[in-house]
Amino acid sequence: MHSFGYRANALLTFALTILALMCAMASLSDNLNSPSPSAEIQILNINWFQRHPDGNDEVSLTLNITADLQSLFTWNTKQVFVFVAAEYETPKNSLNQVSLWDGIIPAKEHAKFWIQTPNKYRLIDQGGNLRGKEFNFTLHWHVMPKTGKMFADKIVMSGYRLPEEYR
């Protein structure tokens, strides 16, 4: 009855149950954190702005991104993935979201940052609608935990406009 196999099985089951419970509690404890991140984005320069032969508009920007995401970090946070997307509406598409820049923040010490960068990914429209286009910048973050549930949210910054003329 109390053979070696039986005891090993009981021990393993108990250990795994405790481990699963601890993982679940670590993940649940993330809900206690109520973060208050802040961000600001400026367009420093429109580098160029052109129409492709297939009729799609493309623009290249230089951005100034300032953000403080320190409050997102908890003891169960492995990293925070942060990215900036341009969001706009066109006659054809009810929503366009184009990621322009992203970064991985590995630790809380790096979560307050300031960066000047040209767009890392190309901002190409599905059509020729970018001239004089009003759009939003959204700074999204995706909290990736050591274990458990992932969290994501964003800050929307509106009132940006692309130039009227190609150059």
Place this chain on the structure above:
Amino acid sequence: MGFVGETLDSLKRTQLRDALSQAISLGMIVTSALMIWKGLIYFTGSESPVVVVLSESMEPGFKRGDILFLHMNKDPIRTGEIVVFNIDGRDIPIVHRVIEVHEHGGTGEVDILTKGDNNDIDDRIMYAQGQHWLQQQHIIGRAVGHLPYVGYLTIIMTEKPIIKYILIGALGLFVLTSTE
């Protein structure tokens, strides 16, 4: 004669009972595993609710051997979400992040572009020939939760099948020989 026969009979009967109860407990294990899996499929709405990360393309967020819990609902796909998708002509689904979304006004159809966090360029080169965007039907789920290391056993078992047979054999032996 009478005594010996009775003992033999009762022995046979208890052996039969033991064998039957073992078969039932084995069946219980198999069916409850199946029930949990099918239940997960139902509640998450994804045809494969748990996946093992096989590549390094999402490091350091997801490492090889981590498992991901998927969820699928009617909510539209948005940038930043980590989705699992199938490509026509490829067997293995891919876990990557959405970096671009274009949602068509009238139909509500979406064009999606993905990229692995650890890759330098977007995924367009590994889509099917002539495919520029993913559509809703390629997506089999979005990742909502993460558990490290647990999937490593499956990676080992697929790479070294001998370990799989040893494990299954040992488990089977354990179930058959245990009388608890």
